[in-house]
Amino acid sequence: MPGPRNDLTRLRIALTAFFALDGFVFAGWVVRIPAVKEQTGASAAALGLALLGVSAGAVVTMTLTGRLCRRYGSHPVTVACAVLLCLSIALPPLTHSPLALGAVLLVFGSAYGGINVAFNSAAVDLVAVLRRPVMPSFHAAFSLGGMTGAGLGGLVAGALSPTRHLLGLTVTGLLVTLVAGRALLRCAPAVPPDRAPRRADGAPRRLDGRARRLVLTFGLIALCTAYGEGAMADWGALHLEQDLDASPGLAAAGYSCFALAMTAGRLTGTTLLEHLGRTTAVVAGGTVAVAGMLLGSLAPSVWAALFGFAVTGLGLANLFPVAVERAGALGGPDGVATASTLGYGGMLLGPPAIGFMADWFSLPTALTSVAALAAVAVLITVVTRHAAASP
Numbered sequence: 001m002p003g004p005r006n007d008l009t010r011l012r013i014a015l016t017a018f019f020a021l022d023g024f025v026f027a028g029w030v031v032r033i034p035a036v037k038e039q040t041g042a043s044a045a046a047l048g049l050a051l052l053g054v055s056a057g058a059v060v061t062m063t064l065t066g067r068l069c070r071r072y073g074s075h076p077v078t079v080a081c082a083v084l085l086c087l088s089i090a091l092p093p094l095t096h097s098p099l100a101l102g103a104v105l106l107v108f109g110s111a112y113g114g115i116n117v118a119f120n121s122a123a124v125d126l127v128a129v130l131r132r133p134v135m136p137s138f139h140a141a142f143s144l145g146g147m148t149g150a151g152l153g154g155l156v157a158g159a160l161s162p163t164r165h166l167l168g169l170t171v172t173g174l175l176v177t178l179v180a181g182r183a184l185l186r187c188a189p190a191v192p193p194d195r196a197p198r199r200a201d202g203a204p205r206r207l208d209g210r211a212r213r214l215v216l217t218f219g220l221i222a223l224c225t226a227y228g229e230g231a232m233a234d235w236g237a238l239h240l241e242q243d244l245d246a247s248p249g250l251a252a253a254g255y256s257c258f259a260l261a262m263t264a265g266r267l268t269g270t271t272l273l274e275h276l277g278r279t280t281a282v283v284a285g286g287t288v289a290v291a292g293m294l295l296g297s298l299a300p301s302v303w304a305a306l307f308g309f310a311v312t313g314l315g316l317a318n319l320f321p322v323a324v325e326r327a328g329a330l331g332g333p334d335g336v337a338t339a340s341t342l343g344y345g346g347m348l349l350g351p352p353a354i355g356f357m358a359d360w361f362s363l364p365t366a367l368t369s370v371a372a373l374a375a376v377a378v379l380i381t382v383v384t385r386h387a388a389a390s391p
Helices: 002-030 033-040 044-072 074-088 098-130 135-156 162-186 209-243 248-267 269-276 278-298 302-316 319-360 363-383 385-389
Strands: none
Touching (some): 135 162, 135 248, 269 278, 278 302, 278 319, 302 319, 319 363
């Protein structure tokens, strides 16, 4: 039936645009953090507290967005959060104190957390209707948007003030939201044929204990893999420069190798999942990540470490998308919210945990915790594979 198929294609394109927009806007903010820190006169400790606003806003909103998606639909919630995200990104350079910065970042984090749950919920339903594991392609769009936003931010940092740069992101983001949002709102929500029926009073059927445990299991897999992303972003370059005597430019390439490999892995993720299946793909990916991170953290040369970082990115690429998709298939928007909250918590946990372990032992030893948690994700997947596969 060409009509419904065309509608699903338009829906997929619109959702892909929002994933890319989210990564683009967030990366644009990240590259201007040093300039905003200087403008507000914040100390390192004060900046750290202000940045907690993003985390707090995201985590709190993620726990609430599932209810909003059930009541109003994931499409309107996606568009509303995108508008708030684009407007709030212009606020940080307008602040002149760490307290004010933390307040506006709370708003920004709320929008960021909300849109992540909303468009992942819509994507989970679309995956179920298409009956193809296309979830990695959406997360590849997020990665590509983030790389574009970071690269563009680096190019304009010397020419534009943070105020003008982030205002430009607001204008660009609102234009994208206008076009993609109109398309998304015109598309009927994808409704999986096996969607759980509602009770007589109209409320969604509550998950039984087994389903709730499985959702938490997928959330733990998301946490274990997102831990690695956070750790690599904050500590990879320092490891190369401090422990392997890499130049600053070469050290900066460490996270680029990881991010490029992860993007490539997500772009090919649908094909991989179709050929291997979700469980085998997660086990294989986690195993590859374990080997890659052991090499990246313990290798005696820079080039071997860079290769290890790239292998780690390939291994971790599809674990988070699969975990969120499976949690959403079981629990709907609430399942997505649970897995996303745990995953985001893992990304926040990684950097400080690595820092504490580096003080106690050494940075190379601390980075092996990324491999350890990837192994935990593999173990969880193997132990629960029969329960996850059964109806």
